Amino acid sequence: MQKKAPKIDPSLVADFPLFNDMKKEDIGDILEKGVAKHYKKGDRFFDQFDEATHFFLMLDGYLEVSKTTEEGSQVIMRHFGVGELFGVAPAIAQKNYPATSRALVDCVAILWENKFWDLFLVEHPQFIKNAYSAIGQRLAQSQERIVEMSTExxxxxxxxxxxxxxxxxxxxxxxxxxxxxxxxxxxxxxxxxxxxxxxxxxxxxxxxxxxxxxxxxxxxxxxxxxxxxxxxxx
Structure with a gap:
């Protein structure tokens, strides 16, 4: 069960890497276009193969991202915590979420409709630059895990x-x-x-x-x- 959370003060997220080198008014504009919601422990932000409609920023709590294989086995891909962006399907040109995301504890997250990704690209390019930097770091970590699984x-x-x-x-x-x-x-x-x-x-x-x-x-x-x-x- 989800309920709407209070409006977020830009000063509370200004130290997140996602907002590096951004002005307070620009951060405020981005936050105003999103919706903050509470998620109870065990709630799912989205399921694998669901149509991707939103992208998210974790404000409080932790979540687990997992994939189910064709054989029915579950593989835990990654954990996300405070200040991390997730569910960024528009950033990788995906129409569906490639994995399931589940709250490990009670969480608060901001979600934006996917249409705002292209808008932020024009109006707040630093936000998009920071987002792609984080995505690149995750890709590097994923490659490290592949090497670990293959060789260690x-x-x-x-x-x-x-x-x-x-x-x-x-x-x-x-x-x-x-x-x-x-x-x-x-x-x-x-x-x-x-x-x-x-x-x-x-x-x-x-x-x-x-x-x-x-x-x-x-x-x-x-x-x-x-x-x-x-x-x-x-």
Whole structure:
């Protein structure tokens, strides 16, 4: 169930990379053309193959993007957090969303109708430039994941996945870095192309060594440097 959220003050988003080198009045104009909405945990922003009608900016919360293969298997593609643009089908000339996007916690997002993409291209080219910069970074990250899946042993792939989540969605605690949304061993398995049993075995070994603490849908990395070394094959 979704409900309309209050109007967004441009000063609250001015520090997002999406609005780098933009004037406050230009940011305000862009925000006024969008609609801010609340999404409950588990709500879907869109489903795979749905007609692409809007693009989105996350203001609060985290979401998961996943694809379902022809065989029916689910593959988690990426997680998005505060300040990130997603569902940008018009940027890649797609008429349908290529994946499903689901709220991992209660979220607030701004959505714009796709027609505004071309308008922003003319009226706010810096916004579009920043958006394509972010899309380019994601493409590079996707290529890195393909290399990992093709060439690395499973231990390195899983370590990379956990470290990637700490960088994207990690919150510092007194003892380490907590991944700031519910994430399960099965989620990690789907992200890395391995099995639940393998992830459980690795997590158990790493917990015994003091590298991490794992609870029900909760992961806290205690020794990020050592886990990063594992990801690098050391």
């Amino acid at each position: 042993q499973v231990e390195r792939r899983v370590a990379h996945a956990v470290m990637r989540l700490t960088h994207q969605c990690g919150v510092k605690t007194e003892t380490g870095i907590l991944i700031d949304f519910p994430v399960s061993r099965q989620d990690i398995a789907e992200m890395t192309g391995t099995t639940l049993h393998t992830v459980s075995r690795l997590f158990s070994a790493w917990s015994t060594k003091g590298l991490m603490q794992v609870g029900r849908q909760k992961i806290e990395v205690l020794e990020a440097h050592k886990l990063a070394l594992l990801a690098q094959g050391h």
